[in-house]
Amino acid sequence: MPDSEALHASHRLEYPYSRSVGPVIGAFLTGLRDGRLLGVKGSNGSVIVPPTEYDPTTGDDTGDMVDVGPGGVVESWAWVSHPLPKHPLTTPFAWALVRLDGADTALLHAVDSGGPDELATGDRVTVRFRPAAERIGAMADIEAFVPEGGAA
Amino acid sequence: MSAAASAAGRTNRPVSVASFAQAHNVRRDDEHNEVEMLMPVVAEVFGAIGITKDDVDFICSGSSDYLIGGPFSFVTALDAVGVWPPKPESHVEMDGAWALYEAWVLLQEGEIDAALVYCFGRSSPGNLNEILALQLDPYYVAPLWPDPVSLAALQARALIDAGKATEEDFAAIASRSRRDALSNPNAQVANDTPAQTLLEDEYVVSPLRRHALPPITDGVAAIVLAAGDKARRWSKSPAWITGFDHRIETHSLGARDLTSSSSTAMAAQRAGLSDGPVDIAEIHAPFAHQEIILVEALGLDDTVAINPSGGALAANPIMSAGLIRIGEAASRISSGQARRAVAHATSGPCLQQNLVCVLEGE
Amino acid sequence: MADPTTTEDLGPVTTLATPIRLDFEFTPGVAQSRFLRGLEQGKFMGQRCPTCGKVYVPSRGSCPTDGVPTTEDVALANVGTVTTYCVVNVPFAGQSIEIPYICAQVLLDGANISFMGLIQEIPADQIRMGMRVEAVWVEPDQLTPSLESVRYFRPNGEPDADYETYKEYL
Ligand SMILES: [Zn+2]
Numbered sequence: 001m002p003d004s005e006a007l008h009a010s011h012r013l014e015y016p017y018s019r020s021v022g023p024v025i026g027a028f029l030t031g032l033r034d035g036r037l038l039g040v041k042g043s044n045g046s047v048i049v050p051p052t053e054y055d056p057t058t059g060d061d062t063g064d065m066v067d068v069g070p071g072g073v074v075e076s077w078a079w080v081s082h083p084l085p086k087h088p089l090t091t092p093f094a095w096a097l098v099r100l101d102g103a104d105t106a107l108l109h110a111v112d113s114g115g116p117d118e119l120a121t122g123d124r125v126t127v128r129f130r131p132a133a134e135r136i137g138a139m140a141d142i143e144a145f146v147p148e149g150g151a152a
Numbered sequence: 153m154s155a156a157a158s159a160a161g162r163t164n165r166p167v168s169v170a171s172f173a174q175a176h177n178v179r180r181d182d183e184h185n186e187v188e189m190l191m192p193v194v195a196e197v198f199g200a201i202g203i204t205k206d207d208v209d210f211i212c213s214g215s216s217d218y219l220i221g222g223p224f225s226f227v228t229a230l231d232a233v234g235v236w237p238p239k240p241e242s243h244v245e246m247d248g249a250w251a252l253y254e255a256w257v258l259l260q261e262g263e264i265d266a267a268l269v270y271c272f273g274r275s276s277p278g279n280l281n282e283i284l285a286l287q288l289d290p291y292y293v294a295p296l297w298p299d300p301v302s303l304a305a306l307q308a309r310a311l312i313d314a315g316k317a318t319e320e321d322f323a324a325i326a327s328r329s330r331r332d333a334l335s336n337p338n339a340q341v342a343n344d345t346p347a348q349t350l351l352e353d354e355y356v357v358s359p360l361r362r363h364a365l366p367p368i369t370d371g372v373a374a375i376v377l378a379a380g381d382k383a384r385r386w387s388k389s390p391a392w393i394t395g396f397d398h399r400i401e402t403h404s405l406g407a408r409d410l411t412s413s414s415s416t417a418m419a420a421q422r423a424g425l426s427d428g429p430v431d432i433a434e435i436h437a438p439f440a441h442q443e444i445i446l447v448e449a450l451g452l453d454d455t456v457a458i459n460p461s462g463g464a465l466a467a468n469p470i471m472s473a474g475l476i477r478i479g480e481a482a483s484r485i486s487s488g489q490a491r492r493a494v495a496h497a498t499s500g501p502c503l504q505q506n507l508v509c510v511l512e513g514e
Numbered sequence: 515m516a517d518p519t520t521t522e523d524l525g526p527v528t529t530l531a532t533p534i535r536l537d538f539e540f541t542p543g544v545a546q547s548r549f550l551r552g553l554e555q556g557k558f559m560g561q562r563c564p565t566c567g568k569v570y571v572p573s574r575g576s577c578p579t580d581g582v583p584t585t586e587d588v589a590l591a592n593v594g595t596v597t598t599y600c601v602v603n604v605p606f607a608g609q610s611i612e613i614p615y616i617c618a619q620v621l622l623d624g625a626n627i628s629f630m631g632l633i634q635e636i637p638a639d640q641i642r643m644g645m646r647v648e649a650v651w652v653e654p655d656q657l658t659p660s661l662e663s664v665r666y667f668r669p670n671g672e673p674d675a676d677y678e679t680y681k682e683y684l
Binding site: 005006008011013017019021025029048049050052056057075076077078079080081084086087088095096097099105106107108109110116121138139140 | 182183184221281282285290291292293295296297298299302303305306307308309310313355357358359360402403404405406407410
Binding site for chain 3: 182183184185188195205218220221228231232233234236278279282283286290294295
């Protein structure tokens, strides 16, 4: 029985999911559409960004929404020389955990810094939104973060 | 902490790994379906101790349908065992190590005396970079499609920035793992390459070079768990599980300290790891730098042999690599190479969820 | 919780579209490939269990009762028995057959497991359990290793099968 007997076929799965976002994620996404960055007050007064309905550390309900950013600090980063097809940018970029001004947790997004030598942990970056007409209330409303002072 | 709580994670009823089998791990098995991959391994795990499916009271499996893009593949996979007359059966959409945990809990409760646990992970049919993004927060993170290598690289950078490791350390771990894998007949990647040479690799996602990544692997594995008398009857040298626990951290990457693993440390504490020394540790660290974090969290010193099988850097079948760590540790106890061992499994991005299993010989 | 005011008149965001598209390279495995290659030749190929002797069509490579490999290939008849059926009256997107139509479990002669098939060339209200049917294949030059090679089953005119012959397969 030759094993090469097995057939092969390509196969595509598509899931057209649409999710209800609830009050807290909904407020954050509405903020993005409006060009604002919002966090939420955690149970010990810390500010969680991106905001959740519960404090990720204690599980308690979170409180008021507060404005954060638009600048922040790079807590860690990883340089992508060859972006994958679904990545947020088509040119080389850094994934980064960005702790926005006024926040106690970090947000994952792309940093468009030009090159790996232009970025270091601790660097300040600022948000670059898409044009208002293109924003829909999703993470992609943030095109990327860029070095503060505008290197790239 | 109450007495009851502190005892959780420790064994009350003696239960052992009576048998372990795994397939030869390969980059791509494109000839067999899951049933055909599993059948020989299930036959081997029973055959090695002279039992049949009729001798186990419970079956639990671990797998993820997303990997092959086939719904309910875990149901059809049962055809590899042949469940007639019907048996109590369960499945976790996780690594087989968590399926083993479920079976162990039932054994602790005295509900059953023996269980078959198996898992299958076919990483090759789809695109892991995209499939693994689907385990992330669906609102804030998955829509950006960060791939697992990029997320691991964020963790590696944090470790370097914290002064806990260097790229040379990552290369040394990769070099040692794949050299050790030369003595593992089931390893997928085994070679003797000095760390200095590995450091010439290109970055995949900086600061991770090619060698610090796990291979993409198709593989399956199975374990028979048995309590007390059955374990002794079936196996000349059973590997007894003395402690077993798993813990999870928040999925929110930016709310975690990526340079340490509090969930691993807590699981180890509850499983009684520090009750005595261990000879070997089989650690599920898919990316080289994660071994450094896990060794620290497990509190292992340099007398412990880390990943003598080569670990996940030698073969990383998704959904199976964790169970294989437990099997490899048990095998070394049964063969007399180790008296006490710890096995670890991980799940989720950047070591989000961690399981610790402590094993001992007679 | 403060309600952030929107600068535009769009109202708050309440849903998020998260479409997923994944591509796979699938293999049905050795045993099912044999079944599919049989279809390409206009015949049904099954496999026999060496332990219990049952013939599965298609086989996934194992006997689901005994958990052992099915190794012996068995060519099956083109005719079989309707063990049970339903009449589909519900239209759905992408439907290619006119409703009402009959969807039946067909037990091929020589097989020990039934599989689903479309029944045509008979009014929907005349289908019955035990009816004898035959496969109608596409033109020889249209055969592929796919169930699309079988257009449908139709009554072959034989007397109905005795209930005793198929009651085990309901
Ligand atoms: Zn059989």
